[in-house]
Amino acid sequence: MLQIDRWKRILIIGICLLGLAYAMPNLFYKRVEAHNDAVATIEKTGVTTPELIAARDGWPGWLPSGLVNLGLDLRGGAHLLGEVQVAEVYKARMDALWPELRRALADERATLGAVRRAIAPEGVLKIEIGNADQLPRAVEIVRGFSDPVTTLSGAGQSSLDIRAEGNAVTIQLSEAEKAVTDDRTIQQSLEIVRRRVDEVGTREPTIMRQGSDRILIQVPGIGSAAELKALIGTTAKLTFNSVLGTGGDPDARVGPGQVVLPAADQEGVYYTIDDSPVVTGEELTDALPSTDQNGMPSVDFRFNPSGARKFGAYTSANVGQPFAIVLDDQVISAPVIRQAITTGSGQISGSMDFAEANRLAVLLRAGALPAELTFLEERTIGPELGQDSIDAGRVASAVGFVAVIALMVLSYGLFGVFASIALAINMGMIFGVLSMIGATLTLPGIAGIVLTIGMAVDANVLVFERIREELRTARGPARAIELGYEKAMSAIVDANITTLIIAAILFVLGSGPVKGFAVTLTIGIVTSVFTALWVTRLMTVTWFERARPRQIEV
Structure with missing residues (x-):
């Protein structure tokens, strides 16, 4: 039937x-989109204004409010193709390894003699010792800092490639470790770019890996490619470094492990700093826009327990000495340590307006890109x-x-x-x-x-x-x-x-x-x-x- x-x-x-x-x-579409934006803003900030309330009430809350998101080619927006400079990570790894190696080698200075870092290409750490006949012992100490590579393709290989010649030990990442580092760097860059874009409330961005070292970024609804680059194109690499000297010559001679950086808000002023940071932006847990004691825009930040401990130990041992707050290779502030800072929090102030303070807080909160992004292609779709x-x-x-x-x-x-x-x-x-x-x-x-x-x-x-x-x-x-x-x-x-x-x-x-x-x-x-x-x-x-x-x- x-x-x-x-x-x-x-x-x-x-x-x-x-x-x-x-x-x-x-x-x-427009009414529901305004309703969704207003609801999200109210939930995120807790602030209600007549405009937000009107937009929220423009669509009944008991009705479905899901929308089909429009892609870049339908809504307009920005398209970027960036290349991650993975070689920068090799240099950072070697720079971070040097302080630990220096301490380990210094413990046997009586045997090895004087230990110093020699000039070498980027991504390579070259250490010279005073007693050339003790080079095998130095190599043995260095090998203690090498770990086995855990991937299937790198099984049986070590993370460091160590070579001895004359009175010097040359250290760099092994090929297997470079492959692991490259993959980790791209994944970390993807996550940080995604967090930065999400922080400003854009809709349904497309952020994906292309090839071995490139990232495709498409953000519908954003004004231009330049605006998107300003948001994600900055590494926002924040470090706190020891100040070794101040001067006006950007080409001043410096020793290994030292670098000359310009002051961000003082033209013609340059600081010689220790290239090994005391604390890095990776140890920040939060960053919020604020105002300083003069009512000027600033950014308040807070370290995690590890960063707070290191920052407190450094400031306790260096009262009366200046230290540099370095953001993207510029010294934005070089205050003198008046007393030990053990609370794990601080403030960045300087020549910035409120929009710049908010953007800096977003960048710091999202984290530092592990390496610079070079943009190979950019388009704005109206x-x-x-x-x-x-x-x-x-x-x-x-x-x-x-x-x-x-x-x-x-x-x-x-x-x-x-x-x-x-x-x-x-x-x-x-x-x-x-x-x-x-x-x-x-x-x-x-x-x-x-x-x-x-x-x-x-x-x-x-x-x-x-x-x-x-x-x-x-x-x-x-x-x-x-x-x-x-x-x-x-x-x-x-x-x-x-x-x-x-x-x-x-x-x-x-x-x-x-x-x-x-x-x-x-x-x-x-x-x-x-x-x-x-x-x-x-x-x-x-x-x-x-x-x-x-x-x-x-």
């Missing part, structure tokens, strides 16, 4: 209504171009929708009307699912939706043609409809499973735009099969129960 259980009817109608309810906010893409996609979808409806109605009459109604529900459900999962819609995604419009009626065509065949065998209309749906099922499932496999391959192997196409195609396949097999069937059964026709024409 041609029938559908009541619970199935309720379930089918409920799924359709749920999908359409989640799709509905996209019809009021919102006008994005709106043109949306309009073109809307026209293409409308033309395709009308053409499919016309073909179905002309070919199958009343059954074509049922298929057209199911197609409209299917389109709404696609946007409902995209809104529920917070997916990002791009121009290729629109192409996937347009393709789905054409594919969505394939299942209906198979069912209707099968019903026609069953009617030719002189079966009654009820039996013909029932057999039409049953016998077309296997062909419909087979056809759509193969398409799902292709969509999965595109998602796994493709880049961002291709992934967007695969996502919308997958959702469209699932919803179109549901609407074709169950929604049109429900409409057909309901009509048949009410009309009770003796004959039907498909």
Whole structure:
């Protein structure tokens, strides 16, 4: 018998209504977007203003408020391709190793003689000792700082490449350790860039690795590529270093492990500092914009227990001596230590306005990039171009929708009307699912939706043609409809499973735009099969129960 259980009817109608309810906010995009932004701002800051309240109340809180996020090509925004200078990390590792090695070698100065760091290429640590005949002992001490590489490709290798020649030991990272370090540096850079972008509340950025040492950054809705570069292009490397001298010559001769840096707010003033920092920005736990005792913009910061302990020990041992606060190779402040600072907190002040103080706090809070990002490609996509893409996609979808409806109605009459109604529900459900999962819609995604419009009626065509065949065998209309749906099922499932496999391959192997196409195609396949097999069937059964026709024409 041609029938559908009541619970199935309720379930089918409920799924359709749920999908359409989640799709509905996209019809009021700007209002819902303002509501979501206001709710997020109020929850984050706890501050309410008349404007925020008006925006929050512009959309009922009990209704769904999820939206389909618009990608870079639809909303406009900034596109950057950056290359991570991984070689900087090798130098930093060697610079950090030198103080520990110096202490270990100094403990055996009576045997080894004088120990000093010699000039060497970046990323290489060269140590000279006074007694050349004791070089094997120095090498043995250095090997104590080398660890085994834990990756499968580097199994059996050490982290340090150590060579002895004359009275000097040359140390650098081994090739296996460099490979591990490169991967770790890229992953850390990805995470820090993502945190920095998220701090300013941008929507659905695309931040992904490309190749061995490059990062692709696409942020919809941001003003320009220059604005994005200002946010993420700074390493925000904060260190606290010992001051060894002050002068006006940027080319002053310095010893190994020393560097001359300019003052940020005093032209012509240069500081000679110890290149090995006392504390680094990595040991910060928080940074907030504030004001100093004169009411000028500043940034308050706080160290973790390890950083607080080191900072307290240093300030206790160096009362009356200056120390440098270095940000991105500029000394932004060089105060004299008046007393031991054991609280683990401090303040950065200088020539900055409130916007710069807020940006500096964001950069410090997100953490320091482990290496500099060199931007190889940058583009700004205006919102006008994005709106043109949306309009073109809307026209293409409308033309395709009308053409499919016309073909179905002309070919199958009343059954074509049922298929057209199911197609409209299917389109709404696609946007409902995209809104529920917070997916990002791009121009290729629109192409996937347009393709789905054409594919969505394939299942209906198979069912209707099968019903026609069953009617030719002189079966009654009820039996013909029932057999039409049953016998077309296997062909419909087979056809759509193969398409799902292709969509999965595109998602796994493709880049961002291709992934967007695969996502919308997958959702469209699932919803179109549901609407074709169950929604049109429900409409057909309901009509048949009410009309009770003796004959039907498909």
